[in-house]
Structure formats: structure tokens, C-alpha cells
Amino acid sequence: MNKSEFGVIGLGVMGKSISLNIAEKGFSISVYNRISDGEESIVSDFLSDNNFFKNITGFANLESFVASVERPRKILIMIKSGLAVDSIIEQLIPNLSEGDIIIDGGNSHFNDTQKRTNYLKNKNIHFVGCGISGGEEGARKGPSIMPGGTVEAYKEIAPILEKIAAKDSQGKPCCSHIGNDGAGHFIKMVHNGIEYAEMQLIAEVYSLLHTSLSNKEIAKIFENWNLGNESSYLLEITAKILRKQEGKNDLIDIILDKAGNKGTGSWSSKTALELGFPNTMMTSSVFDRYISSFKERRVELAQKINRKNTNESVNIEQLKKGYQFARIINHQQGFGLIKEASNFYNWDLNLSEIARIWTNGCIIRSKFMEDSISILKENEDYFEDQNNFNYLNSSEASIIKVLQFGLQNRISLNTLSASYNYWVGMTTKKLPANIIQAQRDFFGAHTYQRIDTDNSSFFHTKWQEL
Structure with a gap:
């Protein structure tokens, strides 16, 4: 029996998609999923549904799965983070050989990755904490990939990871060796923190426009913005969301206003607190999701408030400037946190290269991220870049007007406000400290x-x- 070049553990949504991506790129692959309640249908159904791929072999027995992969074994774990990862590692160890490589492609906390790296190092097994962004579609068609670990391990897995990754505007893979031990998962964590704030900013912009405009009118505005410097994947999909109908209703109007979260946003905030770095926008966006979860209490209290909107319309040009103002601050804080961690953990992270691998395949890809490649190559941060500093300075009046409109109409703008307050604080010579x-x-x-x-x-x- 010929050995497979790569192995994947876990056939959930992401595991299935990335397995097909690998197979489609011509690599032979073994896949494994544990037997649940005596059923082996997860693996067999996956193979049956994708029987046109002749280079995929499926297993419901872990020992047989590991034996099917050529040495040094390259095995990607795509399961829920936490104790499940530790459990599968312990099951793998007796079946592995020195020099084999375990890759954790889930959203694990970087501290856990550091511990697992040290634990497996003592057994002469490489461990790679690998951030993967792009959701189901990205995993299938080309995600942004952020592997951390030794350079030696990366050289072994790079031919596969770089082949399945998204490509930037120059055709280079959106995959690069990030740094040692937990660096890859740290970068993915901050990616998600930036994502939280970007999503909340669009939600706040929507709430300001929704005082006087229909969903389709707002969608048109977002589509126009997406043709310029404000363009992003999140703005693009939000315009599509606002146009989606279910029967005669706009689907967005019948979606409950309770936002979920999986914890990675709060991890960024906790880490920033531990490092003493102000990532106020990420933290505000996390708390906004928490506030949204108190739906019943919000309804109860809202019934006691008898105030109406002013029926005025927000100035769209001022809003556009205020939105981009806040996005610059969000990236300033996100990459600032990365730089702070790089210094603290001695990771020697390349901010420009991180921006580059975030230009395609990931959720926070945008025109501004493309611009960030050169900005962060030539400057320490966004404030040092004269064009960005001038934009922030000249747009201050616009975001003030936007915030005033929000106050007058009782619209919560925590994340927009956080961006303005950070800017003012960082550009104030004497604070009341x-x-x-x-x-x-x-x-x-x-x-x-x-x-x-x-x-x-x-x-x-x-x-x-x-």
C-alpha cells in the first residue's frame, strides 16, 4: 500500500473542506474521524460524497490512519480546541516516530500551543500551531494560513500549506512561517480580534444609516464604498446580506439581535491586559456582543424609555470618513498588540509579512490591508505613516459629528467611540493621570x-x- 503524503484528523466543516483542497492540489491524503456512537458513517459518507478523488483514503481506526502516512508524518488536527486536542495528541504519541509533525489547525489559545510544543519537543515530535482563516469557503478554495513552530518543521509542511493557501496580488501564497511555538496561533487570535471590531464597526454604521434608509439603500451605499479605499470582504458580504430576502421580508429584519462568540475576541483583550497594551476597540466589540446577549432584559428596559429618534439623516460623507478613521485605529491597535507580543515573547514577527498573508483568503482581507504591506514595511506603526496620520487628523471633525448624531438618536456606538477616544488620548500632551x-x-x-x-x-x- 502506497503511503499518503499528508493526514487530516477531524471531518467537521473545516476538516472536510481543507481535505478536499489538499486532494484537489494533487497530494495523496489520509483522513480520520473518530467513531461516534458506534457509527462509522462520517468517514464513509465523506469518501462516498467525494469518490471522484482517488487520492483520499479514509480511516476510523487511528493506528491504521497514522501508519498510512509517510514519514516524517505530517498530520493536521482539525477539531475543537481545548481538552480534545490534548486527548488526540496523547492517542497519537504511541503511534508516531521521532521527527513526525503534528499541526493544530484549530483556534487554540497560543499559551496552550506553547505548552504542547515544549511537551512534544521532549519526545522529539514537532508541533505546529497553525492559524487558518477564511471559513468553510476559504478552507476549500484557499485560506490564509499562519503556521508557528520551528523553521525545520515548516520546511517539511510548506510545500503542501503554500499550495493550498490563497494567493496574494503577486501570486505568492498567503502562508508564511510566522515564528516560534505559539506565534501562529497568537496571530490568528489577533486576526479574530481585529475581525470582531471590523464587524462591530459595520454594524454601528448600519444602525446609523438605518434611522432613515432602507436595507437596500444601505446596501447600495456599502457597494459604492466597496469600490474605494473602504473596500473589504466584510463590507462586501454585508451588502449582500442586506439584499437577501425571505419571501417578502428582508432576511436581516427577522434575524434575532443576539450575537454569538467563540472566545477568541476576549482572548485578545485578556492578552492585551496582561501585556499592558490598549486594544480598546477589540474589547468594546466583545462587550457589545455580550450586551446583545441580554435580549430579554434589553426589551424590558426599553419599554420604560419613551424617546423617539430625531428623524434626521446622518451625513453619509462624514460617516464614510468616520468609518475609515475607526478602521485605521483598529489596525493600529491590532498590529500594535502583535508588535508588543513579539517583543515580549522574542518572536521577531514581521508585521508587513503578516499584513501580506492577510490580503486574501481571510475574513479581514481588504484594500487597507493591501496598503498595510508597504505602510508596515516602512514604518513602525500607522501613526508614523504621514498619509494615515494626516487622514486621522483631518477626519476628526467627521467622526465627532457622527458620534454626536449617535448620541442625539440614542444609538450605541461603543466601538466607534473607542476609536475616537484612543486617538484623542494618544495625541494629547497632558492627560489627567x-x-x-x-x-x-x-x-x-x-x-x-x-x-x-x-x-x-x-x-x-x-x-x-x-
Whole structure:
């Protein structure tokens, strides 16, 4: 029996799609899915549905599956993150050989990936934490792939991963070795954090336009914006969503306003807190999803409020500028968090290259992400780029008007507001943090620094007699 070049564990939506992508690119592949309740139909149904692929072999027995893959074995795990990953690793270990490579393609936390990397290193098995973005369609047609781990392991898996990845505007694969241990999953985590904020921004823009315009009119505006610098995959699909009908109704109007989440957005916020980095927009967008989940309570409280909208229309040109203003800030915070983590974990991450692999295949692909390749190659961040700084400065008046309109019409704009407040804070010479330092010293003797001495000196004042 000929050995397969690659193995995939898990035939859920993503596992199936990426397996077909690999097979379609001409690689021989073994697939495995555990037997559930005595049924073997998951594997057999997958093979039956895709019987025109002669280079796919299916297994419901793990030992046979591993034995079918050529050495060094390259096995991709596509299952739910958490304890299930640890469980399958433990089942794999007795069947693996030194130099084999386990790739975790799920949304695992980067800290877990670091632990698994060290654990398997002691057994001379490579572990690659690999972020994969693009959803079902991306996995099937070409995702953005973010592998972390050793350079040695990446060289072994690169011919396959780079072949199945999406391609950028120059035809290069949207896949690159990110960095050591947990770097790949960290980058995917931040990708999702940026995604959370991008989605919430579009939702807030929709809520502002919806005060006076129909869904189809808003869709037309988004389609027009998508022809310019504001263009993105998320804006494109939102326009399509707003045009979708079910019978005589716009489908969007009968979808419950409770947003789900799988935790990756909150992971970005927690990590930013641990690193002491302000990613206020991601955090606001996470809390907006949490607020949306309190539907019954919101309805109950809304019935006690008797206020009407002003029936005015938001200025669309100002809104367009405010939206792009907020998107620049979102990317500034997202890539800033990556840079902070790179320094902390000694990953030596290439921000420009990360932007490049996010230009196609992933959910946050956009015209601005394409521009970010050169921006981050030539500058430390977006504020250092004179064009972006000038745009933010000149658009400040527009986002203020947008926020004022939202306040007057009782429209919650947490994420748009977060972008403005971050900009103001970062461009304010003197903040009121001196009050906070004095308060801390008053009740806790935490000391403070002074502007009339060097920054290495700390002082304590006896603020009152006991």
C-alpha cells in the first residue's frame, strides 16, 4: 500500500473542506474521524460524497490512519480546541516516530500551543500551531494560513500549506512561517480580534444609516464604498446580506439581535491586559456582543424609555470618513498588540509579512490591508505613516459629528467611540493621570514621579495627618 503524503484528523466543516483542497492540489491524503456512537458513517459518507478523488483514503481506526502516512508524518488536527486536542495528541504519541509533525489547525489559545510544543519537543515530535482563516469557503478554495513552530518543521509542511493557501496580488501564497511555538496561533487570535471590531464597526454604521434608509439603500451605499479605499470582504458580504430576502421580508429584519462568540475576541483583550497594551476597540466589540446577549432584559428596559429618534439623516460623507478613521485605529491597535507580543515573547514577527498573508483568503482581507504591506514595511506603526496620520487628523471633525448624531438618536456606538477616544488620548500632551497617581499615593503610598525631576526618582507625600 502506497503511503499518503499528508493526514487530516477531524471531518467537521473545516476538516472536510481543507481535505478536499489538499486532494484537489494533487497530494495523496489520509483522513480520520473518530467513531461516534458506534457509527462509522462520517468517514464513509465523506469518501462516498467525494469518490471522484482517488487520492483520499479514509480511516476510523487511528493506528491504521497514522501508519498510512509517510514519514516524517505530517498530520493536521482539525477539531475543537481545548481538552480534545490534548486527548488526540496523547492517542497519537504511541503511534508516531521521532521527527513526525503534528499541526493544530484549530483556534487554540497560543499559551496552550506553547505548552504542547515544549511537551512534544521532549519526545522529539514537532508541533505546529497553525492559524487558518477564511471559513468553510476559504478552507476549500484557499485560506490564509499562519503556521508557528520551528523553521525545520515548516520546511517539511510548506510545500503542501503554500499550495493550498490563497494567493496574494503577486501570486505568492498567503502562508508564511510566522515564528516560534505559539506565534501562529497568537496571530490568528489577533486576526479574530481585529475581525470582531471590523464587524462591530459595520454594524454601528448600519444602525446609523438605518434611522432613515432602507436595507437596500444601505446596501447600495456599502457597494459604492466597496469600490474605494473602504473596500473589504466584510463590507462586501454585508451588502449582500442586506439584499437577501425571505419571501417578502428582508432576511436581516427577522434575524434575532443576539450575537454569538467563540472566545477568541476576549482572548485578545485578556492578552492585551496582561501585556499592558490598549486594544480598546477589540474589547468594546466583545462587550457589545455580550450586551446583545441580554435580549430579554434589553426589551424590558426599553419599554420604560419613551424617546423617539430625531428623524434626521446622518451625513453619509462624514460617516464614510468616520468609518475609515475607526478602521485605521483598529489596525493600529491590532498590529500594535502583535508588535508588543513579539517583543515580549522574542518572536521577531514581521508585521508587513503578516499584513501580506492577510490580503486574501481571510475574513479581514481588504484594500487597507493591501496598503498595510508597504505602510508596515516602512514604518513602525500607522501613526508614523504621514498619509494615515494626516487622514486621522483631518477626519476628526467627521467622526465627532457622527458620534454626536449617535448620541442625539440614542444609538450605541461603543466601538466607534473607542476609536475616537484612543486617538484623542494618544495625541494629547497632558492627560489627567497625575490625579490618579496622587490618589494612589494618598490611599496606598504607591509613590509618584514629578515633572521637575528625572523619571528615575519616586516620591511619597503625607497628604493628611492621621
